[in-house]
Amino acid sequence: MPHPFSPGSGVTRRTALALGGGGLLAMALASCARGSDTLPSAPGTVTLNSDNPTWGPGYAAASAVLAKRIGYEITSRSVASVANYGQVIRMTAQTDSTTDLIKWTNGYRLQDIARADILTDLSAVWDDVERRGWVDPAQRESFSYRGKPYGVPLYKSYYAVFYSKKAFAEHGISEPTTFDELMDVAQTLKDAGITPFLSPGATTWEAEIWFMQLLASTDPAYYQAVTTNRASYTDDQATTAMDLWSQMYANGFFSAPDVTSNDLPGLVGKGRFGMMLYGTWFANSLLAAGLTDADIGFFRVPPRGTAKPAVVVESGSLSVPVKAHRHRAAVDVAENWLATDVQTAWVGFLGDTSPNPHALPESNLVKALAQDVARVRPVELTRYWEASPTPLVEGNVQDLGAFMVNPTKANGAATLRSMENRARTEWKIWDAA
Structure with a gap:
């Protein structure tokens, strides 16, 4: 999805990630709509922090399928300011203010927070979804840092x-x-x-x-x-x-x-x-x-x-903070997020392609392209951003x-x-x- 220029590199180094409790954290938390909620979500739900409030209906559609599969739904929370979202996540993911899941990006932007030891190693999740054919194994590298994946594809464009x-x-x-x-x-x-x-x-x-x-x-x-x-x-x-x-x-x-x-x-x-x-x-x-x-x-x-x-290829990451309140449930959601029925509901909302090659959108416009990619199997390159x-x-x-x-x-x-x-x-x- 589109990304505005940030005002600079911001809090991107490991030392900055160690910040806690100061005025910067207070301002960051004050800027989010509901992301500073420190309590676990209602029973049968896990929380997700996102920077796209318009995706609420899509999360709801996917959650309805997740609930049937594993008994958990996603409660999405959106940071009001996209510009502040990155700092909010960096600050809250290492504290009790974190949500159970976070929307992030892949590539080096994911590596930047993964090396701060605030995200869960999802190697076992990847092993399972690859075995089930729910994701192209080639995507794993762009969600990994030093050989370990710290997110699963949230979407794929x-x-x-x-x-x-x-x-x-x-x-x-x-x-x-x-x-x-x-x-x-x-x-x-x-x-x-x-x-x-x-x-x-x-x-x-x-x-x-x-x-x-x-x-x-x-x-x-x-x-x-x-x-x-x-x-x-x-x-x-x-x-x-x-x-x-x-x-x-x-x-x-x-x-x-x-x-x-x-x-x-x-x-x-x-x-x-x-x-x-x-x-x-x-x-x-x-x-x-x-x-x-x-x-x-x-x-x-x-x-x-x-x-x-x-x-x-552009992709987002669905990641699990180490300090997630419902950690086991969040990992289960991440593992089942790529299931064909869940992804079919999700891309039905997005109108886009899916990380799962078996889940196709309803629009022939995008479906034909996804089928072409599956047939030709071009080299897939991580977006420059x-x-x-x-x-x-x-x-x-x-x-x-x-x-x-x-x-x-x-x-x-x-x-x-x-x-x-x-x-x-x-x-x-x-x-x-």
């Missing part, structure tokens, strides 16, 4: 291309199967007076989207290497991707910087929209805005040249946003140098923590 079926049909365009074909599609749309790509993000987290996708399409192994400090941002693969991004801007393939994803339904109606690379979680918003499967389609970005097919230490990612995403405002080849090279300099600093800090 792919980054793929929404496209206007009307625009494609009117101009004789088929879904592209190669990257060169994708560029040809963009040129055809531009020649027809249609903006090829809606591309928000100059001042938001969305600035990462095309950068991570172009790296993934060029060389998924390099993407994995550069995000884990095994390659440089100034290597040839990154330079090639950034030059391509700059050329796509020069070709007039992208929207103006002030266009946002919220403008998409209106642009579809006016016939001015071609494609948008975005998370599948956005499909539900489009359907709620009145668009249908007849208006919008989905396809994976094809690989460039001989690169392996790859798709970027979670793929490296938080201060590194957030600084680099701001650099990428600045590039989108001035997307010249020279500025692209300068952007990569800035990102590499930041990487050298932040990886040293991460390794020393």
